[in-house]
Amino acid sequence: MSYRYVLIDRDDNVATLTINRPEKLNAMNPEVVADISAALDELRDDDAVHAIIIAGAGEKAFMAGADIGMLMDVQSPPEGVALSRRGQAVTLQIEKLPKPVIVALHGYTLGGGLELALACDIRIAADNTMLGLPEMNLGIAPGCGGSQRLPRILGKGMAKFLIFTGDMIDSEEALRIGLVEKVVPVGELMDEAKFVARKLAAKSPLAMAVAKEIINLGMQVDLESGLAIESLGFGVLCMTEDCKEGCSAFLEKRKSTFKGR
Ligand code: COA
Numbered sequence: 001m002s003y004r005y006v007l008i009d010r011d012d013n014v015a016t017l018t019i020n021r022p023e024k025l026n027a028m029n030p031e032v033v034a035d036i037s038a039a040l041d042e043l044r045d046d047d048a049v050h051a052i053i054i055a056g057a058g059e060k061a062f063m064a065g066a067d068i069g070m071l072m073d074v075q076s077p078p079e080g081v082a083l084s085r086r087g088q089a090v091t092l093q094i095e096k097l098p099k100p101v102i103v104a105l106h107g108y109t110l111g112g113g114l115e116l117a118l119a120c121d122i123r124i125a126a127d128n129t130m131l132g133l134p135e136m137n138l139g140i141a142p143g144c145g146g147s148q149r150l151p152r153i154l155g156k157g158m159a160k161f162l163i164f165t166g167d168m169i170d171s172e173e174a175l176r177i178g179l180v181e182k183v184v185p186v187g188e189l190m191d192e193a194k195f196v197a198r199k200l201a202a203k204s205p206l207a208m209a210v211a212k213e214i215i216n217l218g219m220q221v222d223l224e225s226g227l228a229i230e231s232l233g234f235g236v237l238c239m240t241e242d243c244k245e246g247c248s249a250f251l252e253k254r255k256s257t258f259k260g261r
Contacts, residue, residue: 001042003035007057013050013201014194015043022058028112029067030086037090044097050201053193054120055104056113062129065111068138084143087112091119091145095216098209100200104193105129106186110168115144118153121212123179124193125171126186131179132168152219154178204242204258
């Protein structure tokens with residue numbers, strides 16, 4: 001399918017979803033959200049796609065947040081709640097997608113852009129990335145999951161520091177505090193994202209889906225419940241052809257070929 005605000009590129013088992021509204025620094029409005037959501041559904045249902053990269057078009061920004069013009073149009077609290085819920089829904093969609101999602105960040109990565117990135121599995125940043133949640137500067141608070149995911153990733157103190165000040169930090173600081181997993185020179189961003197994505201795409205898609213789900217679910221429950229969730233996932237994977245293939249390949253000293261069965 002083709003979309004107004006999203007480009008999709010497929011390369012072997014890796015798909016790249018590029019948010020494409022560069023003239024507005026990829027600012028997120030309901031149409032952008034709808035296109036990202038539809039594209040994610042398309043990639044979820046495509047068995048040939050084993051790993052997904054999300055990137056932003058243009059040189060200046062991954063995404064400069066929610067469309068500020070749109071925020072001016074909100075007429076009532078329920079409208080604001082619905083707007084927030086739509087943005088949150090796409091972040092949940094990323095988390096529930098049974099495939100790894102790598103986000104490739106560059107330039108301004110602000111507000112909803114950072115909130116989208118927080119829902120992705122692995123964050124790789126170019127060395128020119130500037131990250132922040134500037135909502136407080138606009139008289140609002142994060143509404144796309146940032147107030148909930150940032151403390152879970154960074155801890156309460158650092159999350160409050162970033163949200164309360166609304167300050168941007170650079171990629172090195174983001175790496176230091178654990179907001180991104182890797183920083184690379186801007187010219188190498190997509191190569192690095194594809195390198196990691198290909199590595200993940202070569203694993204068993206079943207094991208990958210289970211690993212993602214048990215980590216995400218486990219983070220929401222107490223340790224004993226998390227351990228039970230882990231055991232159930234492990235037990236199911238032990239019965240797959242991919243498990244037999246992976247273990248046989250090790251014993252026969254050859255490379256494994258997983259079929260997702
Ligand atoms: N919503 C709507 N439009 C936005 C936008 C946003 N969040 N961010 C940038 N744009 C638009 C600008 O209005 C401008 O459009 P124009 O050319 O029609 O005037 C275009 O994108 C380019 O942005 P510009 O501000 O000229 O670029 P810059 O390099 O001078 O500054 C930023 C870049 C990111 C510092 C600045 O655009 C900014 O502060 N954006 C808002 C960030 C924000 O608060 N986001 C959180 C929203 S909750």
